[in-house]
Structures are given as structure tokens and as C-alpha cells.
Amino acid sequence: MSRPSFAGSTAIIGIGQTEFSKDAARSELQLACESITAALADAGLQPSDVDGLVSYTIDPVEETELVRSVGFPQINYSSRVPYGGGGAMGVLLHAASAVASGAAEVVVAYRAIRARSGATRFGGAKTTPSPTSGHSGTTAMQWCMPFGVLTPAAWMALNSTRYMHTFGVSSEDFGRAVVQLRAYASTNPAAWGFDRPITLDDHQASRWIAQPCIRMFDCCQETDGSVAVVVASGELARDTAQPPVLIAAAGGAGLFEQEIASDHYRPDLSVMEGSVALAKLLFGRFGIDRGDIDAAMIYDAFSPILLMQLEGLGFCERGEAKHFIADGNLGLDGALPCNTNGGLIGEGYIHGLNLVLEAVRQLRGTAVNQVVDPDAVLVSASRTGAILTRP
Amino acid sequence: MCPHCGTLAWGAVDLSGRGTVYSFAVLHHPQNPQFDYPVIAALVELDEGIRLVTNLVELLPDEVEIGLPVEVCFEPTADGMAVPVFRPRVLERRQ
């Protein structure tokens, strides 16, 4: 297959966010308005410059409300990405495809969430479908609920225990990743974990959520907030306020019998096969060398899936992530600085999209924990991902 | 529709009710009032090759291990139905 036309011809030209808190005390609609306004200001654009909108199927902010509130005169393209957080980076694929095809000129991708103060806490029991779509790809969850397997942690724990068993991974191995993420967060003023680093002992003392794999400190933050990114053509990007960040690759891979968080039916649950397929797509079809990736932002809703994605994406061999991490490779001096904002565990959980903002900051050279002159940053949410580059 | 042969017909098949623990998690938090904690959640792979989410009963959380041979039993639900859960196989329990 040939390389999609958006590769390298489209760019992220603006980013914006609200504060990340445990109680935003305002609606998701207002949060989205604020992050989008900030992203447009960052790009030096007006609402009238925007003609496309992309979000997640489970985002509660309706397009009609958003258009009326922000004051977009005419939206010519709008779409939503399925698969929950696994679809996070899919918004870049949709936005870039729309721009490259000419269906839209400037697309805003957004996510607004009240994962702590809203009606359904992220970590709480799921007993009803999400607001904007019937099931949001959660059909398989009905087979979990009669058995008390009601939360994202519980769903993913079943995969994580198998991973630990197959490769002899311990809770301490997950803890070493968390300590690194919390170290990054501790210097990031926007992060929930700002000024709150932890030790491995702290991690091991945190209570069990799902034994033997997920302790409280292995979980991402339940966060209120919103982030937005502005996508346009690389040509238009040259005239905007910020140094452009190109979308060099973007894609998503859904596999037969793969579910979302309750993904229990693929043959071997000790490997994250969505990541394997994604890596094949990003490094194969787009002709990018894995060795050229200078940093990675990887969806860490729970620490075990960070290790599983590192292996699935091919940054280390199967079962080797624990050594890769223990050797310090996720740090700024390591082979693959990772989640330098603190990740979803340390900064906050805007359903993964805040990782894209950190990738953009790294490539602009404005990150708090800055990698030295990165040229290419990978963002991944298990089954969807993208590679962002400097021109 | 059957993804393998395309048929829209369906039928019931008797299963042995025997399998092994493919994975598990002992759930502590959050706690839903409908369940007794800790809940032992498991993926059981049936001898026929089907994997399902279920609970393990009649054993302690620290007795659970991957590969444990189990057999089905049924637990009543609040609405008068029943769900399949699994316990260690009798032979193994006698050892």
C-alpha cells in the first residue's frame, strides 16, 4: 500500500488546554470552549478559520452546542472516533485525512471530560452506556458485569496478570515505570502530580485495586479538563504563529475479536496485538525507521499497558520492558524518553489526547522536561497512533 | 452472523464445564454493593477452546493460580437467573 497523502503534508498548528483538576466546577461544553479558544489563540487563528471538528464517540460535547458557543460560522467536516481511549490518536488520522483530501482546511480535534466530578468517575463501576453513543464499542463489557468486573482497572487487570505470568513481571517492575512518570510530573506545573514525586516504596505501599497487578499508584488520574489541537495543511502552517509540527504518520488498527478495555478474547493476552499491528502500520506503510523516534508518548491508563505497548511497538523485545525501564531508558537521558509530561498517571487523564500536546511541545522545544532537539515523537494509544516530526 | 462461515443459523452446544484458569485478578476497589469483596475475577479457558470472564469460588484469593483446573457451578443472581462460575476440580481439591 502506498503512503497516505496526509503524511508530511499536514501539521498541528495550535494546542490548548484548561487546567487539570479533580473538580472543574463547570460543564464539559465550557471546558471544550476554553481549550479550543486557547488552541486557536496559540495558532493565531479565529473561529471563522475553522471548518472541521473531530472528537471521540464518547465525548459528551455535542457539535451543535460547540458551534453555537465558540461561534464557528460554518463546519464542513465533522467526525468522531470509536474505541474509547484506544482511539485517542485516531482524531489526528481523521483531521489529517480531512485536510489532505480537501474536505476541510482547518480542523479542531478536542476532548472534554469530567472523569472525577462528572456523573461517571473514570475508575468507578460502569453500569450504563456512555452519553453520546449507544455502546461506544462496549458490547463485550456485558459479559464482565455479572461477575463484578465493572471498571477499566478490573478489565485490564485480567490481561495484565497474564502478562506478568508469561514474562515473570512483578509489581515492582510496574512501580519503576510509575516512579519515572511521577518524577516527570513533579516538575510539570500543569500536572496533578506537580511537586509530588514518589519512591518505589511509596508505590509498593499503595493499596491494591486489582491484585497482583494494579495498585492505586498504577492508575491514571481521574481528571476534569479539556484539550484541543488544531490541524491544517503544512502549507498553511508556515504562515501561523507557532513552529509547525508535521503529522508524518497516523493510523489505527482494529483486529478480529479485539475489544476495547475488556479485550479478553485474542489468542495471547500477554502481547498487546493492537500495538504490534499499529507499529507495522506506522513504521511500515509510512516508511519511518523506529530508530529515528526520539521520544514517545504512550497511553498509560494503567502502568502495565505502558510496558505492553513498549514491547508491542517494538521498542524492546517481548518481556524485556521491565529491564528497559529499570535501565532508565524512559528518562531524559535514556533511549526513549517517555511521557515527559508525567503521562496520564502523573499529569492527568484527558483520555489520552493530552499526550499529543506534550509531543507537540517537545517538537517545539517548549516542554518542561525537554528532550534535546527531538526530530520525531511517537504518540500511541494501543490501537491508534501517530508520528509527529519537525519540518 | 458467523464470521467463519457466514451462516445466520444458530444452535445450542453442550459444554463439558471443565477448563483451566487463563488469568485472574483479585478485585479490592471500588466496591459495588451487589458483590462480596474481594471478588476473584478470572478468565477461564474451557476445554472446548472458549474463553470467558467469570468468578472463582470455593477457594481463597491466595490459592488462585494460572493453569488451575476448574469446573463449572452455577450461582443464582438477584433477578432469579444464574451465572456460570468455577471452582477447583474435585480431584484436585482432594489432594
Ligand SMILES: [Zn+2]
Ligand atoms: Zn460458522
